[in-house]
Amino acid sequence: MFKFTASSVVAAGAVAIAATGAVAAEKQPAAKPNILFFFSDDHAVNAISAYGGPLKDVAPTPGIDRLANEGMISHRTYCANSICGPSRACILTGKHSHLNGFMDNNNSHFDGKQQTFPQLLQGSGYQTAMIGKWHLHSDPVGFDYWEILPGQGNYYNPDMLQMDGSKKKYEGHVNDIVTERGLTWLKKAEKEDKPFVAMIQYKAPHRNWSGALRHITLFDDITMPEPDTLFDDYSNRSKALGEQAMSVANHMYWGHDMKFNGPNLFPKHFASGLPNREYMRMNDEQKKAWDKVYEPKNQKFIADMKAGKLDDKAITRWKYQRYIKDYLRSIRSMDEGIGKILKHLDDTGLADNTIVIYSSDQGFYLGEHGWYDKRWMFEESFRMPFLVRWPGVIKPGSVSKSLIQNIDFAPTFLELCGMDIPSDIQGKSLVPVFKASGKEVDGWRDAIYYRYTGESTHAVAAHDGVRTDRYKLMWLPETKEWQLFDLEKDPQEMKSLHNDPEYAQVLADMKKKLDEIREKYDVHNAVIPESRNQAKWWKQRQEKVNKLAAEGPKDLIFVGDSITQGFERAGKAAWDEYYADRNALNLGFSGDRTEHILWRLNNGNLRKQQKAKVVVLMAGTNNTGHLKQDPAETAQGIKMIVSTIRARCPQAKILVLGVFPRGEKPSHPLRKINEQINERIAKLADGERIHFLDISDKFLDENGVLTKEIMPDSLHPKQKGYDIWVKAMEPTLNKLGIAPLKEAAAAE
């Protein structure tokens, strides 16, 4: 741990205070503070007593509340994309999902090699650790130490993935284990002469909401207050609200969610199919303790149902009670764990020199709108808890209303650790907000951007939108609908005002705001994955190449558009000579722009390609040709493709080809655009995994003219063009690890 040398502390007077851990009226912040980041999964502000809320008295969270009492609570912290992996990716990168590439849980793989705050911190004199739930499909990068739950992780007797690739199984409840693993690391880190950044990330209270066994009788004799909107009928808003699959009434599993054993007896009321797998993980003794508590209640419910005592509403109410109590039970041991670690900081005198934050990846519906889960831009799931204690800087008991977003965490950590903030980070450092201790900050942001891509799980419609201090505008592309809410008059978001003539001006202003904020955050087609499945040939080709990819690892993969696909037509002879026997795969699709390639790569084209050796990429000319797209945008699309390949093919070298010249003469406007793309993407080369090669000149005569002999339509090479291409590229492929042609032949 960082001990308090004079240079580490702004004011010499603080040294003594910090070292003794004494509470002093005038604390001085350390120059190199430690950062302890507590993070959880799906914790709604309504389930934290410091936020007030209806459950504050029945289910207090004293551990977390300490941070509000001794520091600041933020009432306006929002995620950029309300699901797990995406929120975490936003936090690591300081960028919105479309620029960090992790758009959704189901299809995305996080490219850990992109710029992230832990990597930037490595080598800066900080020790970094990540312990607990990670959920980004790839291993953590940039941490000196990590130990993570695989995927979603388990509540009981969980496994944890180790840095060496092995798994370790721990007995007990996951919250207790994360706390213990966190403490163990902290105790080691304390002995080092370096400050630390530690991320201690709990699984709770994620579905299926399971408490430590010592807590499963909590709230037994209480009826939890119901939210006003438990029976929301979704009138006055888009019909998409009624089409999700996350309602307490209709989408709770008999086993998994409601904790019944045995077959679903009442299929009209309970979704069946998924048993409680957490129960199956318990040992006999744990099962016994569990059954003792759950079985009598379950049997009573079954008897009441059979006796016809419960109508539909009563059943929903019963389900809500079981749900909310289990959810709150799963929080209790986490809150205890946080309390325990905070006490450890007190006992060791570290508290004064450590900035402590509590947050969660998104909010959650606790029955509001009849729902559980998240994803929507409505307040309950859009909001994140955010509490921070910074002794000597933040006044105890501060309350902040500044608009904060999870993309702000990375730049905040960097600034707190004395690092520069790279200019492509989209979030803002929160240090001014912290220093303001609840006062308004001049020039702070006035709007937050949100974007949810849509995912099959829970069938929530894709949407994006903007929230200001008072209003929220949402756009649902599938149904082409606007939703507008006045949060001051309608905090529960029960009526969209987009058609209300009295709000016509507000609507116009908010639409403008949305346009501006999309532009500000580079939300443009080139980086937003898009399928072309509506074209039959494209869908079929997609299925065909997915099958080829799934057959097993290829050595050499070509990613691109019609120019790449042309290896199957005009370039067939060249392909046959050069690549047919070199375990190669052609992922070229005619007409594809960067956004279509992005979609494909996350939807099967690179399945099972973790061992690919070289991926050749040429893309962008259709962004130019179809849209005359700004080369900066197209280059950003190519950058996202490279990032996606890096995540999916962690061993591959990526050869980015300069986009081939198009248009006959050098002055052709589209040729110029492609040249500008190339200037930009040349910079993607990192001397390690990413390489750039521009062979444009080889296609041109001495006057820079693209002759018909090489590309008859001034865009697509004919046979001669393909010959030029493969020959010009061969030495680079060899350098990158593809055995030279002759050797390949000889090896057979």
Ligand code: SGN
């Ligand atoms: C699981 C849950 C979903 C939840 C997602 C995403 N189902 O799929 O209810 O929305 O995780 O959650 S479960 O049957 O496995 O419980 S997230 O927090 O990881 O984004």
Ligand code: CA
């Ligand atoms: Ca989550």
